[in-house]
Amino acid sequence: xxxxxxxxxxxxxxxxxxxxxIAKSKGFEIYCISFRxxxxxxxxxxxSKKVAQVLGAEEHIVVDIDLGxxxxxxxxxxxxxxxxxxxxxxQGNIPVTYVPARNTIFxxxxxxxxxxxxxxxxxxxxxxxxxxxYPDCRPEFIEAYERMTNLATKASVENGNPFRIQTPLIHCTxxxxxxxxxxxxxxxxxxxxxxxxxxxxxxxxxxxSCKLRKKGFMxxxxxxxxxxxxDDFF
Amino acid sequence: xxxxxxxxxxxxxxxxxxxxxIAKSKGFEIYCISFRxxxxxxxxxxxSKKVAQVLGAEEHIVVDIDLGxxxxxxxxxxxxxxxxxxxxxxQGNIPVTYVPARNTIFxxxxxxxxxxxxxxxxxxxxxxxxxxxYPDCRPEFIEAYERMTNLATKASVENGNPFRIQTPLIHCTxxxxxxxxxxxxxxxxxxxxxxxxxxxxxxxxxxxSCKLRKKGFMxxxxxxxxxxxxDDFF
Numbered sequence: 001x002x003x004x005x006x007x008x009x010x011x012x013x014x015x016x017x018x019x020x021x022i023a024k025s026k027g028f029e030i031y032c033i034s035f036r037x038x039x040x041x042x043x044x045x046x047x048s049k050k051v052a053q054v055l056g057a058e059e060h061i062v063v064d065i066d067l068g069x070x071x072x073x074x075x076x077x078x079x080x081x082x083x084x085x086x087x088x089x090x091q092g093n094i095p096v097t098y099v100p101a102r103n104t105i106f107x108x109x110x111x112x113x114x115x116x117x118x119x120x121x122x123x124x125x126x127x128x129x130x131x132x133x134y135p136d137c138r139p140e141f142i143e144a145y146e147r148m149t150n151l152a153t154k155a156s157v158e159n160g161n162p163f164r165i166q167t168p169l170i171h172c173t174x175x176x177x178x179x180x181x182x183x184x185x186x187x188x189x190x191x192x193x194x195x196x197x198x199x200x201x202x203x204x205x206x207x208x209s210c211k212l213r214k215k216g217f218m219x220x221x222x223x224x225x226x227x228x229x230x231d232d233f234f
Numbered sequence: 235x236x237x238x239x240x241x242x243x244x245x246x247x248x249x250x251x252x253x254x255x256i257a258k259s260k261g262f263e264i265y266c267i268s269f270r271x272x273x274x275x276x277x278x279x280x281x282s283k284k285v286a287q288v289l290g291a292e293e294h295i296v297v298d299i300d301l302g303x304x305x306x307x308x309x310x311x312x313x314x315x316x317x318x319x320x321x322x323x324x325q326g327n328i329p330v331t332y333v334p335a336r337n338t339i340f341x342x343x344x345x346x347x348x349x350x351x352x353x354x355x356x357x358x359x360x361x362x363x364x365x366x367x368y369p370d371c372r373p374e375f376i377e378a379y380e381r382m383t384n385l386a387t388k389a390s391v392e393n394g395n396p397f398r399i400q401t402p403l404i405h406c407t408x409x410x411x412x413x414x415x416x417x418x419x420x421x422x423x424x425x426x427x428x429x430x431x432x433x434x435x436x437x438x439x440x441x442x443s444c445k446l447r448k449k450g451f452m453x454x455x456x457x458x459x460x461x462x463x464x465d466d467f468f
Binding site for chain 2: 061063064065066067069070099100101102103104105108109111112113115116135136138140141144145147148149151152153154156157158
């Protein structure tokens with residue numbers, strides 16, 4: 001029997017890599033989509049290519065998206081990435097690293113691609129627990145997005161095929177995600193999470209993303225293979 | 235009092251131009267967004283620039299989007315644009331000129347941009363009457379999209395500002411759209427609708443879009459300023 005196809009939104013980070021491993025473990029043939037969106041570093045994309053290859057993607061496309069023209073975030077503009085924030089500070093307001101409508105845009109491309117080869121499952125590694133305040137990582141957003149997709153496309157409207165936005169990590173803590181991936185054999189040393197890596201690709205250890213990653217490994221009891229430039233915990 | 239800002243999705247065609255004129259007549263300050271998405275011709279974008287200028291946009295951005303990598307339509311691939319179809323043929327199945335998830339992608343960029351400068355009204359000239367079979371031009375899609383946007387963004391979730399996807403033309407016939415624009419002083423000679431223009435920019439007169447445009451002018455009783463390469467009616 002032919003395998004069903006699934007699209008995985010792959011950043012090369014810990015969460016999307018685990019989401020890909022889960023999709024694979026469910027028997028899907030995997031098509032990865034990554035985005036070049038004016039990130040200040042390309043290390044993330046290099047990690048995504050490595051992950052797609054190592055975990056055995058059928059295909060991996062990198063779509064150029066023009067968020068630079070739109071602006072509004074530390075990840076694309078020249079705003080400083082916040083460092084050394086404690087958990088309370090991270091859980092407060094939506095941070096400056098928020099990219100306007102980012103998941104909305106990413107999912108829209110995934111949807112367009114999915115429709116061209118009749119994939120109906122789109123995996124995204126969003127997470128509402130350690131989500132650092134991003135509105136487009138919450139279950140209510142994902143549900144509304146899925147509902148919209150099924151009114152948006154020829155595949156769903158004319159042919160009655162519903163799309164499913166699969167979020168296997170949405171209610172997991174970072175530690176639970178790491179444990180899940182570890183059970184599935186994920187080598188996290190090839191993944192990249194840092195918002196502000198050094199020129200040689202080393203994770204800073206101090207941005208929200210590094211701190212959540214460190215804390216996740218610590219709580220999971222699984223050794224963290226990441227080399228950080230700064231290695232204190234909060 | 236400062237004017238409220240609105241974004242208009244501007245293709246340079248008849249519908250989006252009329253939508254812009256309506257937004258302007260409601261007192262909004264207008265920010266236009268157009269897309270370069272591997273169209274086989276740039277005449278559409280030239281028309282959008284002209285329209286933005288003539289109708290007095292505050293700003294006009296053209297966002298490059300990478301639909302080429304995704305494929306799946308006559309407007310971006312090498313599939314032939316259908317010609318000389320009658321009304322019944324046009325109202326049947328979703329045509330090959332359908333671009334997967336196109337409005338979903340376009341609206342997502344508009345939403346991202348809107349959020350960066352606190353615009354909460356996004357005008358899109360979609361039309362469910364003469365819509366030539368596109369699922370993402372129907373009111374149920376727009377409603378689901380709007381609902382999703384209000385769960386997607388910092389502006390709506392943290393600050394309680396709802397976005398409105400404004401579709402002033404959704405229930406209008408092409409003739410009604412033309413009459414409305416004419417009343418608002420729109421010069422339709424600067425707009426462009428054709429899916430398959432000749433090298434000198436002349437509309438073909440035979441694709442679905444040209445046929446709907448011709449018929450609209452005919453039914454409105456307003457002279458059609460368009461020069462067509464082929465000028466028979468259906």
